Each structure stands twice: as C-alpha cells, then as structure tokens.
Amino acid sequence: MDYKPIVFDKEYSAFEYGPDDWDPFTTILVFDDKNWMHYTLTADLPTKAYGKIRLKFEYCGCETCHLEINNLQGHYKDARYLTVFEFSTELFKKHIIKFMERHISSWDEEYAFTGEKEVVAFYNAVLTAPDTKLLRDWA
Numbered sequence: 286m287d288y289k290p291i292v293f294d295k296e297y298s299a300f301e302y303g304p305d306d307w308d309p310f311t312t313i314l315v316f317d318d319k320n321w322m323h324y325t326l327t328a329d330l331p332t333k334a335y336g337k338i339r340l341k342f343e344y345c346g347c348e349t350c351h352l353e354i355n356n357l358q359g360h361y362k363d364a365r366y367l368t369v370f371e372f373s374t375e376l377f378k379k380h381i382i383k384f385m386e387r388h389i390s391s392w393d394e395e396y397a398f399t400g401e402k403e404v405v406a407f408y409n410a411v412l413t414a415p416d417t418k419l420l421r422d423w424a
Contacts, residue, residue, distance in 0.1 A: 322346035
C-alpha cells in the first residue's frame with residue numbers, strides 16, 4: 286500500500302467517521318521493561334484515504350524502530366496485509382516525548398487526551414524522514 290502523510294487540520298478533513306464512532310481515535314502507550322526495553326504506541330485512525338488503520342510505533346532497545354501499519358477493514362485485517370517501516374530511534378524519542386508531555390499537560394483539562402494530533406505528526410515524520418526504509422509491503 287502506498288501510504289502518504291496525512292493532513293491534520295481543524296476540520297479533521299482527512300478522517301472519516303462511521304455512525305458508531307463515538308470516539309474514533311484510540312491510543313495505547315505501553316512501556317515494558319521486564320526483560321528488555323519494549324515500548325509501543327498504538328493508535329487507530331479512521332482515514333478517508335486508507336479506511337480504518339492501526340499504527341504501531343515500536344522501540345525495542347535497538348538502533349532502529351518500526352512502524353507497522355495494518356488496515357482494519359474487511360479482509361485486510363489479515364496479518365498478511367501489513368506494511369512495516371524502519372526508522373531512527375531519535376525520531377521515536379522525539380515524538381514519544383511530545384506525546385507524553387501533551388498527555389501529562391492534559392490531566393487537568395475537561396476532556397480526555399486522545400493524542401490524534403501527536404500520532405499523525407509522528408506518522409508523517411516517519412514517512413517523510415530521509416532515513417526511513419520500507420521493510421515490508423503487501424501491495
């Protein structure tokens with residue numbers, strides 16, 4: 286699949302909401318240091334261009350990180366339809382810090398933090414970084 290950066294604007298014009306989408310953006314952040322550093326940020330996005338996609342940013346204590354993109358619609362839910370990019374740990378550090386800072390600053394706000402703006406910025410940065418490599422693509 287030929288994934289491109291997603292435009293994030295005030296009207297959420299790049300996103301498409303279904304009739305049952307009460308809160309279509311979902312993010313899960315996991316820091317697991319039991320055996321080895323394994324940090325993941327997972328997000329579901331309802332995009333117009335690609336349908337519902339799941340992004341998984343992953344750091345495993347190595348020099349590079351991975352972004353997995355899985356389409357959550359129809360027969361594409363199968364693991365065979367997975368696109369994987371490799372990117373730098375510096376990019377992961379930069380965006381995970383931004384995500385956490387924004388998350389913590391929202392603790393006193395009226396509404397819950399969803400992180401969609403930060404996740405889309407992270408996704409766009411990975412896709413446009415000059416050292417990002419496509420490792421696996423099903424298209």
